[in-house]
Amino acid sequence: xxxxxxxxxxxxxxxxxxxxxxxxxxxxxxxxxxxxxxxxxxxxxxxxxxxxxxxxxxxxxxxxxxxxxxxxxxxxxxxxxxxxxxxxxxxxxxxxxxxxxxxxxxxxxxxxxxxxxxxxxxxxxxxxxxxxxxxxxxxxxxxxxxxxxxxxxxxxxxxxxxxxxxxxxxxxxxxxxxxxxxxxxxxxxxxxxxxxxxxxxxxxxxxxxxxxxxxxxxxxxxxxxxxxxxxxxxxxxxxxxxxxxxxxxxxxxxxxxxxxxxxxxxxxxxxxxxxxxxxxxxxxxxxxxxxxxxxxxxxxxxxxxxxxxxxxxxxxxxxxxxxxxxxxxxxxxxxxxxxxxxxxxxxxxxxxxxxxxxxxxxxxxxxxxxxxxxxxxxxxxxxxxxxxxxxxxxxxxxxxxxxxxxxxxxxxxxxxxxxxxxxxxxxxxxxxxxxxxxxxxxxxxxxxxxxxxxxxxxxxxxxxxxxxxxxxxxxxxxxxxx
Amino acid sequence: xxxxxxxxxxxxxxxxxxxxxxxxxxxxxxxxxxxxxxxxxxxxxxxxxxxxxxxxxxxxxxxxxxxxxxxxxxxxxxxxxxxxxxxxxx
Numbered sequence: 067x068x069x070x071x072x073x074x075x076x077x078x079x080x081x082x083x084x085x086x087x088x089x090x091x092x093x094x095x096x097x098x099x100x101x102x103x104x105x106x107x108x109x110x111x112x113x114x115x116x117x118x119x120x121x122x123x124x125x126x127x128x129x130x131x132x133x134x135x136x137x138x139x140x141x142x143x144x145x146x147x148x149x150x151x152x153x154x155x156x157x158x159x160x161x162x163x164x165x166x167x168x169x170x171x172x173x174x175x176x177x178x179x180x181x182x183x184x185x186x187x188x189x190x191x192x193x194x195x196x197x198x199x200x201x202x203x204x205x206x207x208x209x210x211x212x213x214x215x216x217x218x219x220x221x222x223x224x225x226x227x228x229x230x231x232x233x234x235x236x237x238x239x240x241x242x243x244x245x246x247x248x249x250x251x252x253x254x255x256x257x258x259x260x261x262x263x264x265x266x267x268x269x270x271x272x273x274x275x276x277x278x279x280x281x282x283x284x285x286x287x288x289x290x291x292x293x294x295x296x297x298x299x300x301x302x303x304x305x306x307x308x309x310x311x312x313x314x315x316x317x318x319x320x321x322x323x324x325x326x327x328x329x330x331x332x333x334x335x336x337x338x339x340x341x342x343x344x345x346x347x348x349x350x351x352x353x354x355x356x357x358x359x360x361x362x363x364x365x366x367x368x369x370x371x372x373x374x375x376x377x378x379x380x381x382x383x384x385x386x387x388x389x390x391x392x393x394x395x396x397x398x399x400x401x402x403x404x405x406x407x408x409x410x411x412x413x414x415x416x417x418x419x420x421x422x423x424x425x426x427x428x429x430x431x432x433x434x435x436x437x438x439x440x441x442x443x444x445x446x447x448x449x450x451x452x453x454x455x456x457x458x459x460x461x462x463x464x465x466x467x468x469x470x471x472x473x474x475x476x477x478x479x480x481x482x483x484x485x486x487x488x489x490x491x492x493x494x495x496x497x498x499x500x501x502x503x504x505x506x507x508x509x510x511x512x513x514x515x516x517x518x519x520x521x522x523x524x525x526x527x528x529x530x531x532x533x534x535x536x537x538x539x540x541x542x543x544x545x546x547x548x
Numbered sequence: 549x550x551x552x553x554x555x556x557x558x559x560x561x562x563x564x565x566x567x568x569x570x571x572x573x574x575x576x577x578x579x580x581x582x583x584x585x586x587x588x589x590x591x592x593x594x595x596x597x598x599x600x601x602x603x604x605x606x607x608x609x610x611x612x613x614x615x616x617x618x619x620x621x622x623x624x625x626x627x628x629x630x631x632x633x634x635x636x637x638x
Binding site for chain 1: 551552553554555556557558559560561562563564565566567568569570571572573574575576578583586593594595596597598599601602603606607620621626627629630631632633634635636637
């Protein structure tokens with residue numbers, strides 16, 4: 067998109083080819099770049115490509131040659147006033163005001179809330195917001211900025227220390243007070259504010275505008291505020307887990323201006339409502355917490371953003387173990403059952419490396435690493451079966467991901483990995499078209515695309531979602547926001 | 549209590565003002581013009597690859613710069629182009 071604006075501002079005509087269903091988002095993006103009337107030609111999501119190309123050829127040329135309309139010649143300024151007090155009235159009147167919704171034509175006339183996530187909120191009176199602000203020493207009018215350098219983890223997210231955070235998709239800014247307003251609305255307590263401000267520093271729940279992020283609290287603050295890291299940590303009943311996750315989504319909606327299909331082009335959305343904590347105390351000996359993996363000390367707290375590397379943007383999916391908990395216990399306790407048979411461990415008592423059983427399902431349809439959420443005793447089994455650090459697990463997963471190139475090149479997303487973004491096969495240093503079919507290539511670019519979070523409780527299963535980008539920086543300090 | 553009037557604060561982010569520009573004047577002719585065709589992503593596009601071929605065949609008087617995804621478009625590339633077709637969909 068910036069290319070288009072650069073061309074138009076340089077006096078050179080430009081035209082975009084896009085899908086019609088993305089048009090509202092494109093118009094918003096063009097407005098933010100100062101060229102709201104950018105010309106667009108729509109192609110088909112389903113039609114034959116060559117026929118579609120023939121159909122749009124003339125319209126493309128027309129877009130570059132037909133003289134401008136008077137509207138397209140307009141210039142000016144787009145300004146949105148920022149009022150600190152949005153509404154004055156009784157509680158009943160305010161409830162009606164904040165819970166208003168509008169029909170959105172491009173969503174089949176579905177209702178979209180103007181100020182909420184669709185649920186009832188706690189009304190943000192000035193007094194409640196002031197009470198919320200007691201949870202941080204930062205001034206209410208302080209603009210949210212990066213507290214340290216952050217290598218971009220997604221488009222538009224990251225930058226140098228001190229840079230104002232731009233909340234996507236509308237690239238808005240926010241103050242500490244505005245974060246507190248959203249915190250009140252989400253039902254948070256004031257002691258959650260340092261976590262919420264760290265999430266705000268990470269761009270809120272919007273990421274690059276398409277949302278679908280998960281947030282993990284790593285470090286002692288999780289226990290200080292009573293988060294649930296055990297059975298049901300992704301479910302209801304814990305105020306911190308649920309309301310912090312909700313506040314992140316409200317930041318995406320309110321600070322960032324998310325309206326699906328109008329300002330942001332996502333897919334399904336995010337079924338993960340909760341923020342959840344890592345159970346640092348349950349880590350096997352020698353295993354680092356996620357906070358330590360990113361240079362924090364064990365007693366320092368951070369928020370770890372689980373993004374969408376290797377997966378479709380705007381859609382967050384959990385995968386889980388293919389074995390039943392009873393089968394898992396039998397395997398570990400006595401070497402019984404089908405897991406032991408597949409792994410050649412019949413009759414051999416554990417602890418065994420259970421990840422070996424999961425290998426065929428990890429990369430069944432895709433490439434890339436994963437964020438694993440692993441129960442404490444299952445992490446302990448990995449430790450006792452020989453992995454004395456998380457790094458050793460990451461390395462083992464990387465090595466286990468190698469497959470022959472002839473299989474690799476028929477994976478669904480191979481264009482992203484073996485195409486122009488990565489013209490050279492990493493392990494050989496050769497261009498992809500020189501790689502023989504029987505050459506073994508990794509499905510994980512780097513061992514550190516994987517990340518282990520020890521958390522959860524109850525029956526023995528593990529869960530995984532898309533992995534992380536090595537060398538990016540998805541961890542944001544919480545203590546600096548106290 | 550129910551009739552007490554409160555002030556309720558604004559949860560929306562701060563939108564910086566944006567200067568709006570008119571579109572660039574369109575091309576008065578195609579003959580001899582340098583038009584960049586930029587593919588935003590490099591994938592096996594059912595649409596953009598045949599489109600490149602049709603544009604070349606139907607408009608041979610244009611100097612086409614068929615650019616694949618890669619480094620950002622440079623100032624020099626913009627200076628040396630007369631127009632841009634950008635493929636966002638693929």
